[in-house]
Amino acid sequence: MPSSLDQALRAALLSRQALLAELHQQGTDCYRLFHGSQEGAAGLTVDRYGPQLLVQSFHETLEREALLGLADLINKTLDQQLLLVYNDRSQGNSRVDRRDPIYQAEPAALEDLVGHEWGLKYRVRGRHAGQDPLLFLDLRNARGWVRQNSADKSVLNLFAYTCGVGLCAAAGGAREVWNLDFAEGNLAVGRENAALNPELAPMRFLQSDYFPAIRQLAGLPIARRHGQRLPSYPRLEQRHFDLVFLDPPAWAKSAFGTVDLQRDYQSLLKPALLATAEGGTLVCNNNLAKVDLEGWREQVLRCASKLGRPVRDWQVLTPAGDFPSLDARPPLKTLVLNF
Ligand SMILES: C[S@@+](CC[C@H](N)C(=O)[O-])C[C@H]1O[C@@H](n2cnc3c(N)ncnc32)[C@H](O)[C@@H]1O
Structure with a gap:
């Protein structure tokens, strides 16, 4: 492995010693071991997912020797024989290069595995759709x-x-949990996660586009776009939830609207605010690095006030130390709003 990468990885592992001990104690074996953009190798991430070691490169393909050297150093440091998967995503659109010219994972590494976080079990799959x-x-x-x-x-x-968020809510004793996503394949993994934790109360899995679902829950009309007929969507009654968790992707377009965290957070936020009970809590997220926390927070608080739902108090949650941030501005920003 190039000596610069070797040094950077050793420093990253050393800086995580206390955190990893704490995580292992809490029943967590899924964490980031190397966060390249902040630790000396931009475009390279190394994550542990239970028995699996997942290496991903986003800028350039790793040399085979560097990959194997890196895995060896981690296995020795953790005193584990983790199953190596290398996902080279340096080609177009961060897509995994499934031809695997550098390294082919052992079949055991690509089987359905289980990782743990806060004592809960999660499905781990090195390759999926x-x-x-x-x-x-x-x-x-x-x-x-x-x-x-x-x-x-x-x-x-x-x-x-x-x-994952629904699973944590169920584990925390929620009376009722709804998980909403438009991708059936993602919800199917959610069902697998629920099955891996059979002691938890059952959750609801709702396959729907965000916009019609949240607007119905909020009691808002569903607008036609440019007079076009809308695809069908599940019908829901207006209602409130005590805790709403909003974690959209950076950008996504559907027949019902556009998710755009930079230009239009409001159209996501407004109906979510209206679906949050009086005295309830809305946790909202923004994972776009170019959106700064202060500006976004002001926008969120203003939007709530304008809607007649002023925020009583708020709190910022930050990622743990396995996602270090040199400028103390991590891309993922989480705001807890209490009403
Ligand atoms: C970044 S992930 C959210 C991460 C998630 N909150 C978690 O805890 O891991 C984005 C998800 O949004 C879903 N999605 C994107 N656009 C959507 C839309 N218009 N309606 C419903 N789901 C959507 C995708 O299927 C994907 O599962």
Whole structure:
């Protein structure tokens, strides 16, 4: 492995010693071991997902020797034999290069595996139809917060993906949990996650586009766009939830609207605010690095006031130390709004 990468990785592992001990104690074996953009190798990430070591490169393909050297150093440091998967995503659109010219994972590394976070089990799959891993590790602290703050609440998990937030709400004693996403494949992994934790109360999995679902819950009309007929969508009654978790992707377009975290957070936020109960809590996220926390927070607070739902108090949650940020401005920003 090039000596610069070797040094950077050693420094990253050393700086995580205390955190990893703490995480292992909490029943967590899914975490980031190397966050290249902030630790000396832009475009390279190394994550542990339970028994698996997932290396991803976003700018350039790793040399085979560097990949194997890196895995060896980590295995020795953690005293583990982790199953290596290398997803080279340096080609177009961050897509995984499935030809694997550099390194082919052992079949055991590509089987369905299980990782743990806060004592809960999560499905781990090195390769699947999508591009990203099934659990976003920078959201761990926010999931922990949900677990601590869900007792007896009704919880709505919006853009649920593989339903990690819903799982934490159920584990925290929520009275009712809804997971909403338009991708059936992602909700299917959410169902697998639920099945891996059979002690938890059942959750609801709602396959729907965000816009019609949240607008119905909020009691707002569903607008036709340019007079076009809309695809069908599940019908829902207007209602409130005690805890609403809003974690949209940076950008996505559907027949019902556009998710655009930079230019139009409001159209996501407004109906979510209206679906949050009086005295309830809305946790909203913005993972775009170019959006700064202060400006976004002001926009969110103003939007709530204008809607006649002023925020009583707010709190910022930040990712844990396995996602270091040199300028103390991590891309993922989480705001907890209490009403
Ligand atoms: C970045 S992930 C959200 C991460 C998730 N909150 C978590 O805890 O891991 C984005 C998700 O939004 C979903 N999505 C994107 N546009 C959508 C839309 N218009 N309606 C519903 N779901 C949407 C995708 O299917 C994907 O699962």
